[in-house]
Amino acid sequence: MSNTISLQEAAIYQEHDAPHVEHQHHETFITKYVFSQDHKMIAKQFLITGMIWAVIGGLFSVLFRLQLGYPESTFPWLEDLLGHWAKGGKIQPEFYYALVTMHGTILVFFVLTAGLSGTFANFLIPLQIGARDMASPLLNMLSYWFFFLASIIMFSSLFVQTGPASGGWTIYPPLSALGDASSGSKIGMDLWLTSMAMFIVSSLLGGLNYISTILNLRTKGMSMTRMPLTIWALFFTAVLGVLSFPVLLSGAILLLFDRNLGTSFFLSDIVVNGKILPNEGGSAILFQHLFWFLGHPEVYIILLPAMGMSSEIISVNSRKPIFGYMAMVGSLFAIAILAFLVWAHHMFVTGLNPFLGSFFVLLTLLIAVPSAIKVFNWLTTLWRANIRFTPAMLFAIGFVSFFISGGLTGIFLGNSALDIHLHDTYFVVAHFHIVMGVASFFGMFAGVYHWFPKMYGRYLNNTLAFIHFWVTIIGAYLIFWPMHYEGLAGMPRRYYDFSGWESFKMFAGLNQFISVISMIVFAAQIIFIFNFIYSIFKGRRVTTTNPWGANTLEWTTPIRPGHGNWVGEIPEVHRGAYDYGKDGREFIPQTEPVGENESHH
């Protein structure tokens, strides 16, 4: 119906755009791999672009960890590589801050937003709800190419003479507004803002598409309450993105105005480098409100897909239904709502009205309730299960472990009285790296290991996967766990060197240890990337359509589904996605009609 119409439109577009295409079944290299409108190919484009960014962002962290771990040493090869940014083999402070900023920007937006929900929303939504493609394949394609454009602009900012943005990924003005205050706030900042504007366009095009696809293109029988939890999670993710990204866009545009057109939205009473600026009446704090109105939902944009995929993977490999499906949906919904009402907990030390702040404390700590429900439901799913430790399952278990560890420290930071002490220390670094960095990466890895056979018709190598998992989980805890202690010693984040401080210099040995581990963990990710690329071409072939014995619809498609996913009719759905171990049967696919003697629940 509506999807066939959009497919026809897509075909018309293709013919118009590329006249050498004779008819829609014949695909050239360009239409199949580059300007593809197949959601599966777009998903792979997002994934591989995300992986390239992850390597760049990860490498940046290794570079600045080199400085933090060995502040006294010089590395002459760095100067060969980076020129004046590492004069005398020592990373310069401006460059250190540029690395920190780009590491954050890249990982938060380009990897864990585009690379995570871009990949799995595109790949899983049509396959798991039984649609031939997205509601608008054209917009879907544009979504990737806007992301690509954003990537190009951000990448180019790494090569400008004055360096990329260096005011932290939160780009608070006035630092980010005044070229005189920091060399990274010159052309690099304009490029950052332009790139983010493109990125937001991409994410809106994608998000609107995901929402309309989920609402309109479900196959017969696929009621909302029969959808797998992955789809629910991706749905709420898309809603969060659509409602909050425009606010960041407004903030970015106002900042561009302040930078280039002489407006004073965020600037007031400033003397920089002896220059008295004319701007008066603006509010630097206003930007923080605009930023965190996206910034906080963004955390859940990153986390929810990982939650959804882990729920699915834990259920499949436990051979048990996910415990409390409706509670899982309800808690996702609660988190999505609360995500919009807690942004000012990032701003407890800005001089915010304490009365207003108290509401943000209350609402922030309220998030712990749905989070607790999710954790206990995952634990109960594992109870009396029959667990298969596929690489995906291991990463999903790792996800739960990190979600617990990082979630609990959120209770410290959400409570404003404690936050005042811990704000902007390494405690915060530990908290958000564990809960939204590592946990989301584990969800993403779980997803890649689980659906790789569907993506490429081959398996990833298990031994490499196990090595990847064990090095990463051990390494990530070794890196981030001790950071809590640095935070409890009041050690501020984003410091280039602590040796001048009587209060913070006692952690030199620990910083060195963390730097060494971070290099090892980075190397383990290279193993994963190698495994990924190698297995696309040489992996063990998948021989059955349903290798994991899963219920969901994507495993009813051919091993290597073409554009349109199902040959012939789209299957009809008769039950929820989690009938594992029911009535003595190991699993009952969603397509199987409910039997007459089947027990009810």
Add this chain to the structure above:
Amino acid sequence: MTQILLIAIVVMIFIVIFQIAKASEYVSVLKGEEKARKQNNKINAFLLISFLILGLIGVWWCNDMFYPKTLFPMGAASEMGEKIDLMLYITIGVTGVVFVITQVLLFWFSFKYQEKDNQKAFYFPHNTKLELLWTTVPAIFLTVLVVFGLKYWFKMTSDAPKDAVVVEVTGHQFGWEFRYPGADNILGKKNYKLTKGANSLGVDFNDPASLDDIHVAATMHIPVNRPIKFVINAQDVIHDVGLPHFRMKMDAVPGIPTTLWFTPLYTTEEMKIRSGNPNFVYEISCDQICGKGHFSMRGVIIVESEADYKMWLASQKPEYYTIFPDKAPKSTSIDSASTKQTPLATVIATSK
């Protein structure tokens, strides 16, 4: 040379890992994939439970090693800070218990319910009672934490007591300036457009209240056991007055003054003993990224007895006189010469 060697070693390790991985895949095909999978399952289940046990030992060990380096052993140096520490302990206690229980369950269940040939998964899709249990129990604990937290939050953000010592703190790239209100206890007005040359804070000297204001850079003196109120400004970008030993922090925002107050409990000398560090000094760290010198934006607070503080204050010359030396009373020029020798002499000179 060593670099090439290092790269060669890394590459070798990768190749060896890859060869092992490839070989193990062939072995699993030969042995039968089902059998190989079950073997891997056992290994991973064992590793998961080992990870839990070693991990918990590691948590203990890490605490042993790093707890002495945190701010806990020397204690908070302000009245409010002691309550914050208590609250931190309570929060660590509550979350610590939840942490251990949930992590133990996670890895223990994973180990215990690993796939076995004669085992069947238990069909258990939901249970309203259980779900209600773990909705309400966390909610109750959180209410307690919120009530505690908000009580202190309102206390620490309340207005400073009337008798508080007021110090104006101004942040700029990359240092701190402090201004004391002088004898009239009123800070003179400022206008950023007046910032020029020696008048680096933009003080409006047409305001009579500004004439006795004292301006010092980098090192601040405050008395012990009296409430101290900071009025905080920034000149260029956002900075943050970080006071880890007092458990306090507040942003310095250009154009929007902020305040904080606290009551220091120990002098710097007393803290040298409490911390066991003869070089101990209260430091102000900039906690909001402010440019390339952010990490070096250091201020020092010297907490001293009321008498020492008064003595120090008396030795300081109002900023007005340093900027306009011709306006200074004749006698102070002699005083300022003697300042360089001993502050005590100045006190005696000015106190008559």
